[in-house]
Amino acid sequence: MRNFLHNIIDWFFKYCYYISSFLLVVLSVIDISDLNDFTMSFASDDKFPIGKVLYYFVVIFSIIFGLAGIQNAKNISDLEIDNTDKAGKIIDLENSFSSVVKERNELFNSYLMLLVKNLNFAHNERISVYKIYENNFILIGRSSNNPNLVLHGRSNYPLNEGFIGKAWAEGEFYIHDLPDPNLRNGDTYYQRVNAICNIPRNVIQGMTMLSRTFYIYRINGFEGHPKAIIVIESQNPNAFTKEEVIEKLNGVKQPLIMFVEKNSGLNLQNSNNIGL
Numbered sequence: 001m002r003n004f005l006h007n008i009i010d011w012f013f014k015y016c017y018y019i020s021s022f023l024l025v026v027l028s029v030i031d032i033s034d035l036n037d038f039t040m041s042f043a044s045d046d047k048f049p050i051g052k053v054l055y056y057f058v059v060i061f062s063i064i065f066g067l068a069g070i071q072n073a074k075n076i077s078d079l080e081i082d083n084t085d086k087a088g089k090i091i092d093l094e095n096s097f098s099s100v101v102k103e104r105n106e107l108f109n110s111y112l113m114l115l116v117k118n119l120n121f122a123h124n125e126r127i128s129v130y131k132i133y134e135n136n137f138i139l140i141g142r143s144s145n146n147p148n149l150v151l152h153g154r155s156n157y158p159l160n161e162g163f164i165g166k167a168w169a170e171g172e173f174y175i176h177d178l179p180d181p182n183l184r185n186g187d188t189y190y191q192r193v194n195a196i197c198n199i200p201r202n203v204i205q206g207m208t209m210l211s212r213t214f215y216i217y218r219i220n221g222f223e224g225h226p227k228a229i230i231v232i233e234s235q236n237p238n239a240f241t242k243e244e245v246i247e248k249l250n251g252v253k254q255p256l257i258m259f260v261e262k263n264s265g266l267n268l269q270n271s272n273n274i275g276l
Contacts, residue, residue, distance in 0.1 A: 105141070108259050112143035118248050121145060124235040126209065129219075129256075130157065130164065131228040131263055137164060140228070140263045149209055162199045164229055167216035174215045174242040181210035213239040217249070221261055228260045 112127050119125075126144030130137035136156035144150050159165055167173035175196070181189040189210060190201055204210070211233035221227040232245055249256075 108141040108263075109143050111255065111259060112141050115248070115252060116143050116145060118252070119232070119240065119245065121234070124149075125239065126150070126233060128231045128233075129228055129260065130231070131260060132159070132226075135159060137168075137229060141259070151208065162197055162203070163193075163214055163216055164231060166197045168218055168226070168229055172215070172217045172242075176213045176238050176241070178212040178214075178237065180212070186210075209233070209235065211235055212237040215240070215242050215245045217245075219257060219260055222257060227257075230256070 108129075112129065115127055116125070119127075121127075121144070123144075123146040126142065126146070126149045128139060129141040131140045132138075133156075137159065138156055139152060142150050142152070157164060159168060163173050163175070179188040179192050183189070186205070190204055193199060193204065194201075213234040213236060215232045217230050217232075218226055219228040219230055230249075232240070234240065
């Protein structure tokens with residue numbers, strides 16, 4: 001019963017403006033038709049002025065619902081102003097967040113550039129880092145002396161596909177002698193890659209960097225749980241040994257883990273080509 005009365009009251013307040021307008025129309029009809037002079041006799045000879053009672057009843061309720069309508073309109077206006085103010089604050093927060101994300105990405109990529117220099121990489125090598133997000137690898141950082149190799153493309157990469165999927169499952173993967181991808185229209189390159197791990201040919205054909213040397217290493221977080229993958233690659237065969245890379249990484253492993261841990265997956269960078 002209480003809920004029913006509450007709903008009735010809410011309904012009246014919601015439509016009070018329309019009710020007030022309707023009552024004003026009724027009031028006009030009463031005036032025009034002289035219903036306010038209407039009387040009715042009961043048991044006695046006295047005439048009861050039912051018309052005037054109806055008239056004053058309509059006047060009083062017109063005033064009540066009119067005032068309620070004004071208050072309701074004011075509340076709606078205040079709510080719209082409040083919503084506009086909150087929307088502005090949300091936009092400001094989004095801009096601030098975007099700025100923080102951009103600065104953190106730039107810092108991470110600068111750190112990866114230090115790794116590039118530390119490994120004495122040239123224009124045909126690069127380093128990329130991918131983190132697990134919603135059961136996919138997502139690019140969170142990439143650096144190279146060649147700006148063409150830093151370009152992003154595909155937004156995600158399956159966990160069980162390519163050299164990255166193999167390294168994720170086994171902990172690491174190294175290869176240094178893949179064939180020249182320009183020979184035999186890429187057939188030799190694809191056959192060698194596909195003999196190691198299953199990867200669709202159209203995925204390889206869509207890659208902008210077909211590397212011949214890879215070292216891919218699974219990064220565990222501070223608690224020892226797998227978090228990300230670092231891909232170090234070169235378009236040259238025998239470009240580096242696994243031991244050389246491991247030696248260089250040992251001194252910078254902790255900052256790398258910190259950057260990976262801090263990346264929550266909200267500042268994902270789009271990428272078409274993630275590599276093998």
